[in-house]
Amino acid sequence: MKYSASKENYIKAVFHLQQEQENVTTNALAEALQTKPASVTDMLKKLKTQKLLQYEKYRGVKLTAEGRKVAVQIIRKHRLWEFFLVEKLQFGWEEVHEIAEELEHISSKKLVDRLDAFLDFPQNDPHGDPIPDINGKMPVLQQSAVSDMPVNSAGSVSGIGDQSAEMLELLKHKNIQIGTRLEVKRKFEADGSIEIKTRGQQPVNISEHVAKNLLIVYVNKKK
Amino acid sequence: MKYSASKENYIKAVFHLQQEQENVTTNALAEALQTKPASVTDMLKKLKTQKLLQYEKYRGVKLTAEGRKVAVQIIRKHRLWEFFLVEKLQFGWEEVHEIAEELEHISSKKLVDRLDAFLDFPQNDPHGDPIPDINGKMPVLQQSAVSDMPVNSAGSVSGIGDQSAEMLELLKHKNIQIGTRLEVKRKFEADGSIEIKTRGQQPVNISEHVAKNLLIVYVNKKK
DNA sequence: TATTTTTTTTAGGTTTGCCTAAATTTAAAT
DNA sequence: ATTTAAATTTAGGCAAACCTAAAAAAAATA
Numbered sequence: 001m002k003y004s005a006s007k008e009n010y011i012k013a014v015f016h017l018q019q020e021q022e023n024v025t026t027n028a029l030a031e032a033l034q035t036k037p038a039s040v041t042d043m044l045k046k047l048k049t050q051k052l053l054q055y056e057k058y059r060g061v062k063l064t065a066e067g068r069k070v071a072v073q074i075i076r077k078h079r080l081w082e083f084f085l086v087e088k089l090q091f092g093w094e095e096v097h098e099i100a101e102e103l104e105h106i107s108s109k110k111l112v113d114r115l116d117a118f119l120d121f122p123q124n125d126p127h128g129d130p131i132p133d134i135n136g137k138m139p140v141l142q143q144s145a146v147s148d149m150p151v152n153s154a155g156s157v158s159g160i161g162d163q164s165a166e167m168l169e170l171l172k173h174k175n176i177q178i179g180t181r182l183e184v185k186r187k188f189e190a191d192g193s194i195e196i197k198t199r200g201q202q203p204v205n206i207s208e209h210v211a212k213n214l215l216i217v218y219v220n221k222k223k
Numbered sequence: 224m225k226y227s228a229s230k231e232n233y234i235k236a237v238f239h240l241q242q243e244q245e246n247v248t249t250n251a252l253a254e255a256l257q258t259k260p261a262s263v264t265d266m267l268k269k270l271k272t273q274k275l276l277q278y279e280k281y282r283g284v285k286l287t288a289e290g291r292k293v294a295v296q297i298i299r300k301h302r303l304w305e306f307f308l309v310e311k312l313q314f315g316w317e318e319v320h321e322i323a324e325e326l327e328h329i330s331s332k333k334l335v336d337r338l339d340a341f342l343d344f345p346q347n348d349p350h351g352d353p354i355p356d357i358n359g360k361m362p363v364l365q366q367s368a369v370s371d372m373p374v375n376s377a378g379s380v381s382g383i384g385d386q387s388a389e390m391l392e393l394l395k396h397k398n399i400q401i402g403t404r405l406e407v408k409r410k411f412e413a414d415g416s417i418e419i420k421t422r423g424q425q426p427v428n429i430s431e432h433v434a435k436n437l438l439i440v441y442v443n444k445k446k
Numbered sequence: 447t448a449t450t451t452t453t454t455t456t457a458g459g460t461t462t463g464c465c466t467a468a469a470t471t472t473a474a475a476t
Numbered sequence: 477a478t479t480t481a482a483a484t485t486t487a488g489g490c491a492a493a494c495c496t497a498a499a500a501a502a503a504a505t506a
Contacts, residue, residue, distance in 0.1 A: 229463065262465070
């Protein structure tokens with residue numbers, strides 16, 4: 001089955017919003033898709049008749065199993081293209097999202113799978129998000145936000161919450177990327193900012209916003 | 224300026240049809256785009272107001288300089304993607320056209336130019352057609368059809384006229400590809416078929432249709 | 447609980463790109 | 477030079493995906 005780019009975007013948005021809460025509201029979708037609630041209602045009706053989601057008016061939506069399958073395939077494409085852009089075409093991690101938003105709607109299944117093989121089956125995209133495999137399986141790893149790390153614990157950056165170009169720009173400037181090892185040195189109650197240290201570098205201070213959106217997996221410190 | 228995929232397809236079609244004849248007719252466009260003449264008329268009016276082509280009702284169309292520029296950029300994208308698909312993703316030359324029809328509408332200029340560099344600035348796509356460079360320049364080489372070659376002359380396959388998947392399938396089966404050296408051995412008046420010989424192989428007979436659509440550049444025979 | 451506010455839906459439009467059927471223009475043939 | 481045929485355009489419609497404004501339902505608050 002093939003769906004329009006617009007429909008695919010709705011499905012993807014529902015999928016992402018469902019990570020936050022089971023039931024997705026019309027307003028949340030309108031916000032995510034930069035469109036009006038009335039337009040969302042229109043589209044939800046269509047997607048419902050196509051059995052991609054469950055929708056009862058005023059009750060919000062959930063994806064069906066089929067909808068989820070479609071969503072995962074789109075996400076697979078998006079993330080593989082992002083990986084391609086960064087690894088092969090030397091793009092910066094803050095500029096690939098926009099281009100991948102277009103590339104993810106290219107329909108050829110064979111293309112995606114060949115691309116996957118060409119890239120040597122990457123596990124994560126440039127922002128650390130997992131790439132679903134050919135069967136739609138994607139590993140969920142145990143991530144915490146830096147804001148939740150105890151003082152003196154160490155972690156390896158594994159993902160970014162707020163992936164806006166601005167945020168990625170800032171992290172790039174602070175020399176933080178996926179895989180960067182960091183250690184929490186101090187936490188300031190006053191403004192929620194945190195002092196972290198990365199290998200070899202002087203300690204730097206990150207704002208509460210950054211701390212909440214910088215995801216890590218714990219690692220055992222080694223001197 | 225950004226144009227819809229549909230508009231880009233019209234512009235591209237006009238460009239290609241103009242290689243045959245200066246002035247492109249509504250019917251020819253409808254045929255090429257697999258749509259109805261009435262729809263073509265609709266679109267021509269829109270493209271005219273955007274100054275992409277010259278159009279006087281009942282008089283046919285020609286691209287403007289701007290239209291030509293747009294067409295060439297689309298063709299550049301199409302051919303670069305085709306090259307990518309064959310060279311990097313191991314696709315067969317008969318299956319890449321369809322996928323490139325989608326990829327050519329991805330808008331990022333930077334993407335195309337990076338892809339070009341990644342591919343090491345290829346001169347021709349998998350079917351032998353020239354790839355416009357970053358400035359839109361594309362070399363026109365002196366091609367002849369095998370049907371026009373004198374007996375005993377030799378050439379190197381440089382392009383294909385009819386690029387239908389069926390034709391490409393057939394050529395693949397006959398082991399003919401871009402760069403293949405061939406020599407005309409005999410021409411049969413009866414049906415226009417021609418006997419050719421490629422290096423090492425036994426002579427084979429190709430139909431008039433194939434002979435007319437197999438393009439070559441002449442080479443000096445060397446033993 | 448009644449009322450106000452917020453959320454969501456309905457109703458009625460718009461644009462893009464397509465369609466069919468009918469009218470018009472151009473080209474071909476008698 | 478008519479008449480016939482072919483090509484093209486106009487007129488009126490349709491579906492997708494959006495919009496605004498108004499109505500209805502749900503949630504929040506007095």
